[in-house]
Amino acid sequence: MSSRALENAIDTLTGPENFVYNGRFTGQKATGVQRVARELIVAMTQLPQINNVTVAVPPGDKILPIDGTKTVKIGFGKGLFWEQIVLPIFAGRRRIVNLSNSGSIFRPRQVIFMHDAAVFDTPAHFSRRFRAWYRIMFWILARTSSCILTNSDFSRQRLAHHCGVPPSRIGVVPLGADHLDTMEPDESVLSQHALTSKQFVLAVSNLNPTKNFARIVEAFRQVNDSSLDLVIVGMKNPIFGKIDDISNVAPNIKYVGYVSDSKLKALYQHARCFVYPSIYEGFGIPPLEAMKNGCPTLVASAAALPEVCGDASLYCDPYSSDDIADKLKSLLYSSEIRADLQHRGHLHADKYRWQTSAQILLNALEKL
Structure with a gap:
């Protein structure tokens, strides 16, 4: 799908700009940051101020669609390559909202949700490659994103310390716990x-x-x-x-x-x-x-x-x-x-x- 086609597919939200949500996580099991991204987007669709929410996803057949959203398959490739290179190109002028810990280091003025500073605080518990990549990515995104979010004051303080930005630059969005409420238990x-x-x-x-x-x-x-x-x-x-x-x-x-x-x-x-x-x-x-x-x-x-x-x-x-x-x-x-x-x-x-x-x-x- 072309950048113009994507723009035509995205409906206007509130405010002067439109947003497109990074849906790379939709091809992964809903645990940890994937659950957070999915639940936040589902809850966004239920807010009275919101008309439509558009999620951009990689091409392929392993995507788990999110109820109430407009899912748009764009570009080519998958995984890190799609997120870092393809999504920023095909998103056009839309501001990208990244809710699952990662976003393109080549795209300024994004929204990035960093869930914790564990790659800095407990480095021995991650593989060397993963640790190095996330440290670089967080450091860059902390400086180029127009909105940095995390989930607790503890995480805000630790991320501010390691990424070298004032804590006031990082907003706190506490997470939810009611996603199992309407589900029937499978005994x-x-x-x-x-x-x-x-x-x-x-x-x-x-x-x-x-x-x-x-x-x-x-x-x-x-x-x-x-x-x-x-x-x-x-x-x-x-x-x-x-x-x-x-x-x-x-x-x-x-x-x-x-x-x-x-x-x-x-x-x-x-x-x-x-x-x-x-x-x-x-x-x-x-x-x-x-x-x-x-x-x-x-x-x-x-x-x-x-x-x-x-x-x-x-x-x-x-x-x-x-x-x-x-x-x-x-x-x-x-x-x-x-x-x-x-x-x-x-x-x-x-x-x-x-x-x-x-x-x-x-x-x-x-x-x-």
């Missing part, structure tokens, strides 16, 4: 993995070393309760360096890999508690997902997690498997603590809605 996941309701501890995340799975496993072993299972949900990703081997550790430690959202909701609803002692988080959606679904949480007292989880979670030292184990025992064997955190968690997580996030995003775009 077949329980029988599939021989799980008994309220007799398992749940951990959910990509298998990034910062997620601390080795200490989760060690802490669970210290609990030493043969009636309990530890269920680990998450995908392996080649962008990370050495990944803890958590498969085949013990019969009651079950790595189930990636699961659908409906199965994930069932796991949240049937777990005794949720554990998330992550060493580094720019935001942290899984604890909020757990809270929304009545699952009391234990999270790390590190990075953005205290900012995001407030007084609705139990906290632990992520560098101490002993402390994780002690706090986990408190959560597992005190019905009073679990009931209190279930109540607090539901009220707290209910504040994090994608519609609110989208409105904050729209406010930032209108200022342009």
